[in-house]
Amino acid sequence: MDSTPRGAAVTAAGFGVKGPRGWAFRSIDIAAAPGSLIAVQGPSGSGRTCLLLALTGRMKSAEGTAEVAGLPLPKKIAAVRSVTALAHVPGVAELDPALTVGEHLRERALLQGRFGGSLRALLRPRRERRAEARALVDAALEAAGLDLESLPKGIRTSVRDLERLEALRLSVALALIGGPRLLAVDDTDLKLSDDERRQVWAMLRALAAAGTTVLAVCSEPPEGGEEAEDVVLVRTGRSGAAPDGAASDGAAQSTSVQSTSVQSTSVRNAAAQNAAVQNEMDDDEEGAADALAETGRA
Template sequence: MGTESEEQPHGAAVVADGFGLEGPRGWVFRKVFFRAEPGALVAIEGPSGSGRTCLLLALTGRMKATEGHAEVGGLPLPRKMAAVRRISALGQVPGVNELDPAFTVAEHLHERALLQHRFDGSVRALLRRPGTRAAEARARIEEAVAAAGLDLDALPKGGRTSVRDLERLEALRLSIALALIGRPRLLAVDDTDLKLSDAARAEVWTLLRSLTASGTTVLAVCSEAPEDALRITTVAGPAEETADPAVSETPGAPEAPGAPGAPETPETSDRPKATDPEDAAEAPRADTDTDAGTTASTTEEGAADALAETGRS
């Protein structure tokens, strides 16, 4: 097991081939094609309500796609959703894993470290002496906080600062630190540029680039992607058959197989309310060179229905 992880790159390659999610009344997103190497920065760009968060959740194994397929670290979606969840982590996604405003920063970090140790640790780790486990938890927290650029000493009350008292940028850094405690191969961050000044947005992208430099693959939802990111563009509103597809746009990036993909469709209130659907063992796996088909119309109601159906097992 250890040998296998050493042979693999830390980051997870992500491939989408005609990836789509349909609800009873319309498409949430459809015909998404792109290929990202391990350690890539992938920006899911589009306006609020264009399916950005749903695509983020589907690519991290939290929502079940209904068309095409994707692979994360060689694990096929939607057939291996649980396995993808084990190698990926979410930053804060409202309605899914929000920060508790009553908790302090230190309480959030300590709780996440305990959960990580309890559910992801080996049997041997669970049998270690309490002092050793506590030291390991502190080391993980310090590593994650440093990687996220969260300066606890600069907070009003240090680690005892309540989440409700954090600035937007500080809260975003905390959510990233919490995700990094699990040392994921794929990190997904929602609303990277929401309610941030231009200077703060630049700080966020610098942070995400530093994470990719260390080998972690990053998926980031945003309204405007930086030029050096692998850009996946989503489109709000009903899709027309002649509309531009959702495609990857990055200098030097390989073109998507079959070239075209269709625009993605709206989310409802931009947020799902639950996660972790059951894996679909019977889901077919598409070939990597599937051609794009005709684009269907999409609706806000379709996104809502898809979220309701796939959100809770």
């Protein structure tokens, strides 16, 4: 493990994940320093979520190499999970619409206190443990930009009553309670207005600037695109796929950000966008489910 106190360095070379129905993604190269904002851009079905899950130790890779905080994947996959956290990942890290904001926060703080600390920490007086939990929650809410007083019923607001941006902020806050070195956020700009997207990227940039490495899946890159000096941009896309579902050596897209070459070979054949292929793998969430099932983590 590297000696960076907060953010985790992320590197990958020829990285790929394959499920029962073919490649989710392959040939991904990344070099991001601790505290970087990594934006994974691509259309639905291009392996964005699979890449996010693989780099956080939730999915086994099939080719290439990758390291997170100096921990090689998949050899140290459990250790990688311990220094990373997921937010807003459909089917994997979701909010329960039946619970309130306060119930979510209390549950996460309880889990963090029970399993996230040392035995010595568990033996401290209850008052000290409660004060520490409140401090963790308050810091996470502030970092995520979620103002409880602005919610319809404050901390008693049900998740089902949250706006999309509020739900995303809550999901990020819950993930931050664990103090991850790498925070991975899925669907950062899904169904958000232009102003809401700007708010989300401002939040993620602030988290990265404070030291936490952020990996964010998006349909469109943050303002500045490839020219943004504070963003490492990774693109996923579609390329040739064999009839049996195996990916071909389609053309790779590439970009350079902060002297970092990031290129990706996509996993679908643009000419095969018919019902048969969509039944094989309609989107990246389905690909993620396939690969998770194969590794016994579904």
